[in-house]
Amino acid sequence: MSTHAPSPDLTFFQVAKGIKSWIFTVDHKRIALLYFYSIVTFFIVGVILGFLMRLELIAPGKTIVEAHTYNQLFTLHGVIMIFLFIIPVVPAIFGNFFLPIMIGTDDVSFPKVNLLSWYLYILGGVLALLTLVVGDGPPDTGWTFYAPYSVKTGTNVSIAVLAAFILGFSSILTGLNFIVTIHRLRYPGMGFFQMPLFAWALYATAWIQVLATPIVGITLLMIVAERVFGVGLFDPSIGGDPILYQHLFWIYSHPAVYIMVLPAMGIISEIIPTFSQRTIFGYKAIAYSSLAIAFVGYFVWGHHMFTSGMSGPARIVFSILTFLVAIPSAVKVFNWVATMYKGSIDVKPPMLYAMAFIFQFLIGGLTGLVIGALATDVHLHDTYFVVGHFHYVMFGGTGFAFFGALHYWFPKIWGRMYNIQWANIAFTFLFIGFNVLYFPMIILGMMGMPRRYYDYLPEFQMLNVISTVGSWVLIFGMIIMIVNLINGYRKGAIASRNPWGGVTLEWQTKSPPPLQNFDKAPEVSEHGPYDFK
Amino acid sequence: MDTTFVLPNSGHHRDDMSSKMGMWLFLFTELLLFGGLFLVYMIYRFKYHDAFLHASYDLNVWFGGVNTIVLLASSMSVAMSITAMQKGNIKLSKNLIWLTIIAAGIFLVIKSFEWSAKFEHGLFPGMEHYNSMGNGERLFFFLYFFMTGLHALHVIIGAIFLYFIIRAIQKQKVRQDKYMFLENGGLYWHLVDLIWIYLFPLFYLIH
Numbered sequence: 190m191s192t193h194a195p196s197p198d199l200t201f202f203q204v205a206k207g208i209k210s211w212i213f214t215v216d217h218k219r220i221a222l223l224y225f226y227s228i229v230t231f232f233i234v235g236v237i238l239g240f241l242m243r244l245e246l247i248a249p250g251k252t253i254v255e256a257h258t259y260n261q262l263f264t265l266h267g268v269i270m271i272f273l274f275i276i277p278v279v280p281a282i283f284g285n286f287f288l289p290i291m292i293g294t295d296d297v298s299f300p301k302v303n304l305l306s307w308y309l310y311i312l313g314g315v316l317a318l319l320t321l322v323v324g325d326g327p328p329d330t331g332w333t334f335y336a337p338y339s340v341k342t343g344t345n346v347s348i349a350v351l352a353a354f355i356l357g358f359s360s361i362l363t364g365l366n367f368i369v370t371i372h373r374l375r376y377p378g379m380g381f382f383q384m385p386l387f388a389w390a391l392y393a394t395a396w397i398q399v400l401a402t403p404i405v406g407i408t409l410l411m412i413v414a415e416r417v418f419g420v421g422l423f424d425p426s427i428g429g430d431p432i433l434y435q436h437l438f439w440i441y442s443h444p445a446v447y448i449m450v451l452p453a454m455g456i457i458s459e460i461i462p463t464f465s466q467r468t469i470f471g472y473k474a475i476a477y478s479s480l481a482i483a484f485v486g487y488f489v490w491g492h493h494m495f496t497s498g499m500s501g502p503a504r505i506v507f508s509i510l511t512f513l514v515a516i517p518s519a520v521k522v523f524n525w526v527a528t529m530y531k532g533s534i535d536v537k538p539p540m541l542y543a544m545a546f547i548f549q550f551l552i553g554g555l556t557g558l559v560i561g562a563l564a565t566d567v568h569l570h571d572t573y574f575v576v577g578h579f580h581y582v583m584f585g586g587t588g589f590a591f592f593g594a595l596h597y598w599f600p601k602i603w604g605r606m607y608n609i610q611w612a613n614i615a616f617t618f619l620f621i622g623f624n625v626l627y628f629p630m631i632i633l634g635m636m637g638m639p640r641r642y643y644d645y646l647p648e649f650q651m652l653n654v655i656s657t658v659g660s661w662v663l664i665f666g667m668i669i670m671i672v673n674l675i676n677g678y679r680k681g682a683i684a685s686r687n688p689w690g691g692v693t694l695e696w697q698t699k700s701p702p703p704l705q706n707f708d709k710a711p712e713v714s715e716h717g718p719y720d721f722k
Numbered sequence: 723m724d725t726t727f728v729l730p731n732s733g734h735h736r737d738d739m740s741s742k743m744g745m746w747l748f749l750f751t752e753l754l755l756f757g758g759l760f761l762v763y764m765i766y767r768f769k770y771h772d773a774f775l776h777a778s779y780d781l782n783v784w785f786g787g788v789n790t791i792v793l794l795a796s797s798m799s800v801a802m803s804i805t806a807m808q809k810g811n812i813k814l815s816k817n818l819i820w821l822t823i824i825a826a827g828i829f830l831v832i833k834s835f836e837w838s839a840k841f842e843h844g845l846f847p848g849m850e851h852y853n854s855m856g857n858g859e860r861l862f863f864f865l866y867f868f869m870t871g872l873h874a875l876h877v878i879i880g881a882i883f884l885y886f887i888i889r890a891i892q893k894q895k896v897r898q899d900k901y902m903f904l905e906n907g908g909l910y911w912h913l914v915d916l917i918w919i920y921l922f923p924l925f926y927l928i929h
Binding site: 706 | 727728729730731732733734737739740743744747748750751752754755756757758759761762765766769770847848856857858860861864868
């Protein structure tokens with residue numbers, strides 16, 4: 190950077206002012222905040238779309254929108270929530286902000302590439318929104334763009350998949366940057382096994398981002414090619430193979446669900462030791478389990494196609510591999526719980542979110558095994574059960590970890606503290622709302638209600654009403670949370686360096702950190718990153 | 723605080739190892755991008771074996787063969803330019819990069835002859851002759867245009883990359899003791915070569 194570094198007395202907010210100092214910044218902390226504001230914007234759009242879908246389902250038949258509009262709603266909800274929210278949310282915001290600080294350096298290895306990835310994100314986001322206003326409106330295929338419907342529908346599939354392609358590229362660049370950063374920029378004396386577990390989780394995630402994303406990129410380009418040139422790649426009426434599309438799509442998109450959840454698990458591994466004031470139980474087991482999930486996660490994609498034509502032996506192998514993923518996941522859960530055992534637990538908002546994560550991830554994970562088993566999957570495939578399972582892992586897991594991380598690192602990022610009591614109230618609404626919203630989906634699916642239907646039989650109404658009411662409670666909690674955080678940002682009490690008593694390196698520097706991250710040499714404990722003595 | 727503390731390991735410092743590692747990771751993503759296409763090729767080669775065989779006779783082995791030699795030679799010249807730079811022979815290094823760029827040009831010219839012949843025969847997706855063929859032949863020619871087209875795009879990007887390296891050498895941003903940009907350019911160029919080494923037999927040679 191510049192030869193005369195700014196004084197470490199100034200925070201990274203204070204070193205430069207004006208819009209240009211933000212949109213052309215190469216500071217990882219500012220890029221993280223650029224990501225934060227853009228991702229949260231898309232998240233709110235996605236929440237509104239989800240809210241509308243739930244409102245439509247409060248009664249059978251048409252309630253507020255037509256069937257076609259409903260199809261577009263769930264597609265856009267999926268595309269925004271998957272590609273614009275949950276894939277980048279943890280790595281691009283908290284990874285960008287805290288990975289360099291936690292390993293004791295001043296930036297990622299390629300600061301300019303980091304900024305480029307944000308621009309690609311914005312370009313992808315703009316393209317996704319463009320589908321709303323041009324041509325025949327947003328795609329109505331579902332976020333999976335299954336062929337042959339996706340090559341035949343008149344809606345804006347081409348623009349949407351190009352958006353996903355560009356967002357994939359943005360994700361690759363973030364992953365590439367993190368791998369090199371972790372290999373090359375650790376503070377002297379910090380080996381791989383002295384790194385915080387959040388860094389380990391990001392490392393495992395980054396490899397998936399780099400190695401899986403290109404496959405979906407090329408697959409989505411093939412969809413565009415098929416639409417433009419009318420080639421029979423995936424459309425069986427002209428010689429293509431629609432199952433091949435599903436394979437190619439899930440070769441990426443199944444590992445991608447681990448891109449979504451692994452960094453969240455890293456956050457939980459940070460929060461729990463801090464609020465138990467106890468070193469993490471089974472550090473190496475958690476570190477290795479991240480790599481194991483990333484590795485085994487590559488070979489399970491076939492479980493999305495158990496009912497769509499696959500040989501018996503292939504199904505058995507995919508099912509066994511799917512069950513194997515449960516082992517490293519369970520290793521983590523047991524280790525988190527064991528860390529709390531005999532710790533001095535301080536139930537602050539971040540800890541509440543972490544505990545909610547464990548509870549909801551447990552439900553999400555176990556329902557995953559139900560659909561990973563061959564016999565039960567035949568019954569539950571494409572039912573509302575799958576929607577319930579997925580949201581328990583993604584929202585109940587990663588979403589809650591995101592809220593937890595926000596409450597955990599809020600004082601470090603903005604240097605102020607939010608109101609703890611209001612944060613607890615918001616959490617209560619979120620937790621109750623979430624479970625009331627999604628648990629009925631699991632039951633409805635077992636009763637036979639299909640997913641992605643805009644109408645349903647009258648006997649499903651009771652549970653659908655409960656679920657919709659849950660969405661209101663959830664959104665109410667979210668509003669309280671956002672207002673509370675904004676208030677904290679504007680006039681909260683000034684936060685100290687280390688309000689929670691954490692021991693990872695980010696708590697050794699000022700809040701907010703100076704541009705070069707540290708105002709004095711960080712002390713790396715030789716007893717590992719969670720040395721609470 | 724008046725002590726100006728400086729971190730020993732900055733992301734803004736020069737680190738050759740980081741640049742090289744970043745490039746290798748990027749090359750992995752490129753390989754997987756083409757890997758998806760190779761997978762699709764393999765599936766349809768099995769499914770439409772006879773049609774693929776029949777269609778492949780329409781490709782001119784001479785065009786493909788000469789292009790293979792051109793690309794292999796260019797890979798050698800770019801590798802030699804790196805060695806020349808390491809030995810401090812700036813002028814030779816620059817000339818060898820120019821040679822590589824010229825080879826890229828020759829490759830593209832031959833490719834465009836080859837493609838325009840296919841266009842004349844109406845073999846491009848959407849053309850009349852193309853539409854009258856069977857599903858297998860159509861897939862073959864689609865994959866041919868898609869994969870060699872994507873590869874040609876990489877040739878163009880690689881050549882532009884190399885041109886920027888020449889500019890950097892002129893501005894002395896690439897020097898004998900600082901040649902990572904050149905080395906990464908060479909790595910990228912080898913990737914372009916490597917992918918062609920697989921494309922050539924798959925489309926032209928397997929009978």
